[in-house]
Every structure is written in C-alpha cells, then in structure tokens.
Amino acid sequence: MRILRAADYRVMPWKNGGGTTTEIAVSPDGAGLDEFDWRVSMARVEGSGPFSTFAGIDRTLSVLEGEGIVLDIAGRPAARLTPASQPFSFPADQPTSAALIAGPITDLNVMTRRGRTLHSVERLAISRPVEIATQAGSTLILCHKGEAVFHEAGSIRLGPLDTLLLGPDAPALRVEPARDTTLFVVRVTIAA
Known part of the structure; x- marks a missing residue:
C-alpha cells in the first residue's frame, strides 16, 4: 500500500x-x-x-x-x-x-x-461510508473532490487528487468521506 x-x-x-x-x-x-x-x-x-x-x-x-x-x-x-x-x-x-x-x-x-493488462474505472460519489472491493492486480483510489479517510489502513487521509495505491493482496477497504466526496477507483489486472 x-x-x-x-x-x-x-x-x-x-x-x-x-x-x-x-x-x-x-x-x-x-x-x-x-x-x-x-x-x-x-x-x-x-x-x-x-x-x-x-x-x-x-x-x-x-x-x-x-x-x-x-x-x-x-x-x-x-x-x-x-x-x-x-x-x-x-x-x-x-x-x-x-x-x-x-x-x-x-x-x-x-x-x-493490450494483451498484458486490463483495467476498469469507476466514479463514486459518496456521502456516507462505503466498502471498496480490490482486485487481484492493482487498485488505485483517487480522491477527486472532498476528503477520504481509511481507518482500517491506519487512518490514511486523502485530500483532493491524492491517490491510494493498493497491491494484489490488499483486502477490501472501508472509506469514510469527511464531507461529500468523489472518488475514482481504477482496477488493473493481468490479462488472461
């Protein structure tokens, strides 16, 4: 992480x-x-x-x-x-x-x-705590607007445009917005 x-x-x-x-x-x-x-x-x-x-x-x-x-x-x-x-x-x-x-x-x-990696991008607008699932590859959580707090990961705080990069063994994480927050969740996996 x-x-x-x-x-x-x-x-x-x-x-x-x-x-x-x-x-x-x-x-x-x-x-x-x-x-x-x-x-x-x-x-x-x-x-x-x-x-x-x-x-x-x-x-x-x-x-x-x-x-x-x-x-x-x-x-x-x-x-x-x-x-x-x-x-x-x-x-x-x-x-x-x-x-x-x-x-x-x-x-x-x-x-x-193409042929080596695949990705997905999800936009999340949150105003209450949510759980973000990770994948077998890398997961990036970009805080676009607002502020995101990850208490389970040692109370990590992301401000606008900060990113949390998680590796393949990362568990799902619960994120709590400090106020209305928009996140982008990018998941990257190895192509089959």
Whole structure:
C-alpha cells in the first residue's frame, strides 16, 4: 500500500508535444511511454485537436474539471464527456480527436497495454461510508473532490487528487468521506 500525494506527481510533456500530463502512477515504476504495462495520469487540455496515438494500448478517459469534451474516433463522433459522464473506454491506437465544449478541461487518463493488462474505472460519489472491493492486480483510489479517510489502513487521509495505491493482496477497504466526496477507483489486472 502506497500513498501518492498530488504534490509529488511527475509532470511531463504529451507524446505529441501539445501539452503536459501529470503522471499519478505507472507500472513498472519509472517506465516510459513505450514501456509501461499500465499508466494513470491527468492532463490539462487547453484546446481542441488530435490525441496522441499509442499502439496496442486501451484507454479510459474521464473529465475531472471543465465543461467537457467531444471525442471523434476513427472519423466518427464517439462520445460527449462531461464531469457527470461515466468513464469512457476506447482503443488508443485509433485516430482520435477532441473538441472542447466550452473552454479547457482536466481529464483522468488510464491506459493499459493490450494483451498484458486490463483495467476498469469507476466514479463514486459518496456521502456516507462505503466498502471498496480490490482486485487481484492493482487498485488505485483517487480522491477527486472532498476528503477520504481509511481507518482500517491506519487512518490514511486523502485530500483532493491524492491517490491510494493498493497491491494484489490488499483486502477490501472501508472509506469514510469527511464531507461529500468523489472518488475514482481504477482496477488493473493481468490479462488472461
């Protein structure tokens, strides 16, 4: 179990050079863009345009801040994502472009290498304690808004954009919101 604080995340340029991304976690540790098995990051998108292409990668996108974004995948309208939308999954090796709805956004981006790892992303808005199930692989719990407390794990407290990274042997955890809280739960498993 590791606590990843927002202040310690690594900022790096986009693959296409059009902006920057804030890397929350990557496996294996320190892996580059062509070497990771899985990667979780946030990006500030300032303008409409093409996405970077990642061969053999599956991707899930969620809007954290801003009005939203409209995705066009392989030349066809595919999704309109807003902060209220469910996370949207698509192949990162398909030509993808995005149009901002009304100004810049910040997104959460989860990528896994096809054939090696699989992932799921769940958005949870909580106002009372809930139990979060873990998986055989890695589970990341990102506190988007509010504050989350994990008493069973030594009273760990996550503030906005902090993340708890759990390994494969982690038990289910009970989370208590200090106030209305939004979490993103990312589960990564080894592909069969």
